[in-house]
Amino acid sequence: MSTVIGIAFGNTTSSIAVEKDGKVEVIANQDGDRAIPSTLSYVNTDEYHGAQAKAQLVRHANNTITNFRDFIGKPFENIDVSNCHASAHPFNNDGEVAFKITANSEEILSVEEVVKRHLIKLIDSASDYIGKPIDGAVIAVPTDFTEAERKALVSIAEKANLKVLQVINEPTAALLAHASAGNHLPQDKITVVADFGGSRSDGAVIASRGGMFTVLATSHDYTLGGSNLDEVLIDFFAKEFQKKFNTDAKSEPRSLAKLRAECEQTKKTLSNSTSSTIAIESMAGGYDFHSTINRLRFEVASRSVFEKFTSFVEALVKKTGFDFLDIDEILLVGGTSQTPKIANALVNLFPESTKVVAPVTDTKAINPNELIARGCALQASLISSFEQEQIDESIEPVVTVAPHLTKSIGVQITNGTDKSDILTILEHDTALPIRKSKIVVAPQAGDALVAIFEGEPEIVVTRIEAPKKDESAPADDEESDWSEEEEDDEEIREKIVKAGKKLAEIGLEGVAPGAKIEVILNITKDLKLQVSAREIGGNGVAVRGVVA
Amino acid sequence: MSDTLPQLPSGWTAPEAFASFGSFTAPNKRAVEPVGPAFLAHARRTLHGRTWSEDEKIQAQENVIVADVVEEESEDEEGESEELLNHSARDWKTLDLYGALGLKRHRWRADEDKIRKAHRKSVLKHHPDKKAGQQDGFFKCIQKAFEILMDPTKRKQFDSVDSRADVLPPTKFNADNFIELWGPVFEAEGRFSRVQPVPKIGTMESPKEEVNKFYSFFYALDSWRTFEFLDEDVPDDTSNRDNKRYIEKKNFAARKKRKTEELARLRKLIDTAIASDPRIKLFKENEKAAKEKAKWDREADTRKAAEDAKKAAEEAAAAKEAEEKAAKEAKEGAKKNKEAAKNAKKKNKRTIRGSVKDVGYFGESSAAQIDAILSDVDALIEKFDDLELSEVAGKLAGVTDASTVKSVFTESATKHAIPAKFFA
Numbered sequence: 013m014s015t016v017i018g019i020a021f022g023n024t025t026s027s028i029a030v031e032k033d034g035k036v037e038v039i040a041n042q043d044g045d046r047a048i049p050s051t052l053s054y055v056n057t058d059e060y061h062g063a064q065a066k067a068q069l070v071r072h073a074n075n076t077i078t079n080f081r082d083f084i085g086k087p088f089e090n091i092d093v094s095n096c097h098a099s100a101h102p103f104n105n106d107g108e109v110a111f112k113i114t115a116n117s118e119e120i121l122s123v124e125e126v127v128k129r130h131l132i133k134l135i136d137s138a139s140d141y142i143g144k145p146i147d148g149a150v151i152a153v154p155t156d157f158t159e160a161e162r163k164a165l166v167s168i169a170e171k172a173n174l175k176v177l178q179v180i181n182e183p184t185a186a187l188l189a190h191a192s193a194g195n196h197l198p199q200d201k202i203t204v205v206a207d208f209g210g211s212r213s214d215g216a217v218i219a220s221r222g223g224m225f226t227v228l229a230t231s232h233d234y235t236l237g238g239s240n241l242d243e244v245l246i247d248f249f250a251k252e253f254q255k256k257f258n259t260d261a262k263s264e265p266r267s268l269a270k271l272r273a274e275c276e277q278t279k280k281t282l283s284n285s286t287s288s289t290i291a292i293e294s295m296a297g298g299y300d301f302h303s304t305i306n307r308l309r310f311e312v313a314s315r316s317v318f319e320k321f322t323s324f325v326e327a328l329v330k331k332t333g334f335d336f337l338d339i340d341e342i343l344l345v346g347g348t349s350q351t352p353k354i355a356n357a358l359v360n361l362f363p364e365s366t367k368v369v370a371p372v373t374d375t376k377a378i379n380p381n382e383l384i385a386r387g388c389a390l391q392a393s394l395i396s397s398f399e400q401e402q403i404d405e406s407i408e409p410v411v412t413v414a415p416h417l418t419k420s421i422g423v424q425i426t427n428g429t430d431k432s433d434i435l436t437i438l439e440h441d442t443a444l445p446i447r448k449s450k451i452v453v454a455p456q457a458g459d460a461l462v463a464i465f466e467g468e469p470e471i472v473v474t475r476i477e478a479p480k481k482d483e484s485a486p487a488d489d490e491e492s493d494w495s496e497e498e499e500d501d502e503e504i505r506e507k508i509v510k511a512g513k514k515l516a517e518i519g520l521e522g523v524a525p526g527a528k529i530e531v532i533l534n535i536t537k538d539l540k541l542q543v544s545a546r547e548i549g550g551n552g553v554a555v556r557g558v559v560a
Numbered sequence: 561m562s563d564t565l566p567q568l569p570s571g572w573t574a575p576e577a578f579a580s581f582g583s584f585t586a587p588n589k590r591a592v593e594p595v596g597p598a599f600l601a602h603a604r605r606t607l608h609g610r611t612w613s614e615d616e617k618i619q620a621q622e623n624v625i626v627a628d629v630v631e632e633e634s635e636d637e638e639g640e641s642e643e644l645l646n647h648s649a650r651d652w653k654t655l656d657l658y659g660a661l662g663l664k665r666h667r668w669r670a671d672e673d674k675i676r677k678a679h680r681k682s683v684l685k686h687h688p689d690k691k692a693g694q695q696d697g698f699f700k701c702i703q704k705a706f707e708i709l710m711d712p713t714k715r716k717q718f719d720s721v722d723s724r725a726d727v728l729p730p731t732k733f734n735a736d737n738f739i740e741l742w743g744p745v746f747e748a749e750g751r752f753s754r755v756q757p758v759p760k761i762g763t764m765e766s767p768k769e770e771v772n773k774f775y776s777f778f779y780a781l782d783s784w785r786t787f788e789f790l791d792e793d794v795p796d797d798t799s800n801r802d803n804k805r806y807i808e809k810k811n812f813a814a815r816k817k818r819k820t821e822e823l824a825r826l827r828k829l830i831d832t833a834i835a836s837d838p839r840i841k842l843f844k845e846n847e848k849a850a851k852e853k854a855k856w857d858r859e860a861d862t863r864k865a866a867e868d869a870k871k872a873a874e875e876a877a878a879a880k881e882a883e884e885k886a887a888k889e890a891k892e893g894a895k896k897n898k899e900a901a902k903n904a905k906k907k908n909k910r911t912i913r914g915s916v917k918d919v920g921y922f923g924e925s926s927a928a929q930i931d932a933i934l935s936d937v938d939a940l941i942e943k944f945d946d947l948e949l950s951e952v953a954g955k956l957a958g959v960t961d962a963s964t965v966k967s968v969f970t971e972s973a974t975k976h977a978i979p980a981k982f983f984a
């Protein structure tokens with residue numbers, strides 16, 4: 013039995029996880045961190061990693077390397093250096109990305125080297141915890157990583173003595189971890205995976221069909237992340253500091269770094285508490301700084317940033333052409349997703365039928381910061397017994413590319429739970445071939461018609477008039493006239509499925525009134541639709557046919 | 561939950577109780593994520609004892625819908641002008657915000673996605689940390705531009721006064737290039753419309769209603785254009801509240817004035833366009849022609865009525881003439897007939913009278929007897945009508961036998977009961 017782990021490798025933090033006896037464990041490193049800052053720092057002859065390295069941003073910013081994950085496999089010309097402004101600056105080393113470290117002696121570290129060292133630290137932490145050397149790992153990357161960048165990552169890992177079993181997409185890893193929690197059967201649903209990290213935001217719309225995942229659309233915002241919220245707090249406190257001491261805390265890099273570190277901490281505290289204190293000794297100009305902020309204050313100050321998170325999700329859904337009602341679930345991923353306001357805003361924006369999965373909305377939700385690593389660990393354990401050749405073969409397009417249904421297919425019913433004509437059996441965007449059945453009921457009298465249609469989704473809007481105000485009610489006081497809020501009519505939007513193209517009909521004669529009927533749809537490899545219907549129990553009437 | 565099947569309609573029939581109507585909509589090719597137990601099962605099924613040819617491998621990758629398309633190199637490399645590169649972010653109010661992001665040509669047409677992508681490209685190129693020792697002025701411009709253009713309210717304020725996106729009405733144009741030159745003018749004006757999409761100028765062949773609708777749309781344009789961007793900076797100075805209020809008031813008045821001027825400007829622009837739109841001219845000409853034709857048609861009626869009347873009169877006259885002629889002819893005919901009848905009568909009378917003479921007055925020779933015969937004959941002829949006259953004449957003509965002649969007369973005398981002297 014080989015020892016395999018899952019690695020989430022972010023620009024801001026990385027996590028490692030391992031599956032054991034059906035349970036996934038996110039591993040804390042030597043510092044006790046499960047979200048390990050993807051940071052390396054060089055001071056004198058020492059190398060620091062993780063939170064210890066991050067702490068060096070105040071004093072040794074130039075020798076502290078951060079935000080390098082997105083540089084993997086890219087020439088210097090194509091990298092965004094914005095996030096390295098307060099740390100070691102990448103430079104153009106003959107077209108390649110590298111960092112110049114001047115700790116002990118001057119040293120040039122290529123991105124490959126930096127990534128390698130970071131991975132080694134992660135693997136060390138994992139094998140320390142497990143007590144065995146690590147044989148392989150599944151690593152997740154954003155969906156916009158190119159084939160070449162994925163290959164580059166695999167080859168760097170090799171140099172770090174780590175065998176990469178498979179590189180998978182971050183949102184899929186997160187969804188796998190979420191879907192595997194609890195022992196329920198895989199549900200067909202459309203999930204928006206919204207990953208709000210430190211420096212960027214990534215979204216994916218994923219169809220889950222019979223436990224298989226298909227990414228339908230993605231989007232990325234490289235200017236939006238948790239650091240935008242840090243910036244708001246930095247400005248907020250810097251203003252206060254300016255007022256108090258008439259000193260600009262932002263103009264001096266070291267003061268700014270101190271403030272930044274504390275603001276991030278304050279922001280995290282505000283995710284769990286309604287207020288937080290901030291205390292920085294000798295912040296700038298020799299002045300100590302103490303202050304407090306409550307969550308509401310923070311949320312008001314960050315309004316425009318929060319709006320960006322919300323509209324990021326909104327724009328992604330619009331891009332797919334789906335209605336909000338088509339979205340069954342929003343899975344919030346990434347450290348920033350622990351911010352209550354983000355989840356709450358999405359709850360308000362989306363209809364009730366859309367489940368927002370985040371710590372504030374669902375106490376059973378997995379920590380959004382751990383989802384990706386957990387998914388990777390699950391995948392690693394799933395494939396650990398396979399030969400690498402088998403794994404490589406199974407991720408080739410001949411295996412992964414499949415025709416997907418463009419429209420749902422279902423059976424006509426007379427009294428569905430909503431106003432639908434059709435009970436969906438096969439959802440749209442289901443990979444083929446597929447075989448699925450549903451149980452329906454025979455009519456109370458006569459024989460049964462099993463009519464198979466394509467489903468056409470339709471949004472029905474019902475207006476519910478606001479309750480009329482009781483005009484005769486005596487006003488308690490003068491103000492009541494003013495304080496009363498105008499109540500608007502409420503609109504209820506529902507998604508129903510109407511009959512589209514008719515595909516087949518089966519006449520089921522001689523079925524018992526109200527009998528249970530199983531309708532089975534089977535689309536074969538050569539894309540033939542087989543329909544069959546049979547009475548369960550009883551005299552077992554059964555009819556089948558192939559749609560031509 | 562009980563999803564109930566409908567009843568089988570009476571008379572429903574199909575061979576083996578199954579009827580096929582048509583296959584499902586063509587599926588899309590997509591890649592499933594090679595992750596999770598269900599995929600593993602799928603891979604096992606798919607791979608089971610199979611190998612693929614190169615062809616099949618290539619085919620599998622064709623026409624696949626890819627969710628994450630890797631940044632395509634944008635088609636328009638827009639270089640930044642020297643002026644732009646040296647612009648100070650402090651003077652952002654005079655900055656070409658679109659130009660700073662390389663969106664000079666897209667401007668208000670650029671959607672958020674486009675701006676985001678353009679910004680990223682600019683950041684990759686111009687981040688000061690990438691060019692050691694260079695001024696970061698232009699990078700600040702890029703960031704400022706991105707900040708404003710990604711904020712819908714601020715973007716609208718900038719777009720409202722982005723004269724670089726204006727298309728000035730052409731001063732020289734003719735019927736041939738009217739559409740070509742004025743189309744972009746209205747397209748640019750349409751960017752301020754709250755109602756989108758805005759109708760297009762159309763073609764030379766556009767029907768009148770369409771052209772009218774187009775201009776009416778612009779006359780009634782619901783514009784979001786605002787002029788906050790041109791506001792004088794309100795001092796962030798709490799000590800001089802009066803001054804602050806004064807400037808705010810001034811700004812408010814200026815905005816209002818500009819909005820009024822804007823309305824007038826647009827009206828004038830539309831008036832000018834309409835006045836020289838060759839289609840409208842054409843419609844007018846067509847209308848005039850149609851009117852004239854209608855008039856001609858109307859006059860044609862009276863003309864025709866007169867003609868008809870004349871013709872009718874002529875016809876009536878001719879008819880009358882013909883009638884008269886016919887009447888005359890008929891009259892003449894009748895006269896002739898009368899004469900003929902008269903002649904025939906005379907002839908018959910002569911025959912009847914002559915018959916007694918021809919048989920020698922039955923042998924009588926006395927004047928009295930002969931007289932009696934002749935007066936009886938005359939009396940009888942008096943009694944005979946035309947028909948009988950010719951009948952009797954017929955009986956007597958050429959008869960030489962006296963007794964036959966005598967019996968004819970005697971019979972007639974008896975019939976008419978004349979006081980016969982001879983034929984008693």
Ligand SMILES: Nc1ncnc2c1ncn2[C@@H]1O[C@H](COP(=O)(O)OP(=O)(O)OP(=O)(O)O)[C@@H](O)[C@H]1O
Binds near residue numbers: 239345
């Ligand atoms: N409890 C919390 N509340 C709010 N924000 C948090 C919390 N914990 C972590 N964060 C923020 O989450 C961000 C890091 O997210 P994550 O660990 O997912 O980063 P990442 O995936 O490496 O990001 P990227 O690659 O986008 O830079 C940081 O900005 C951090 O401040």
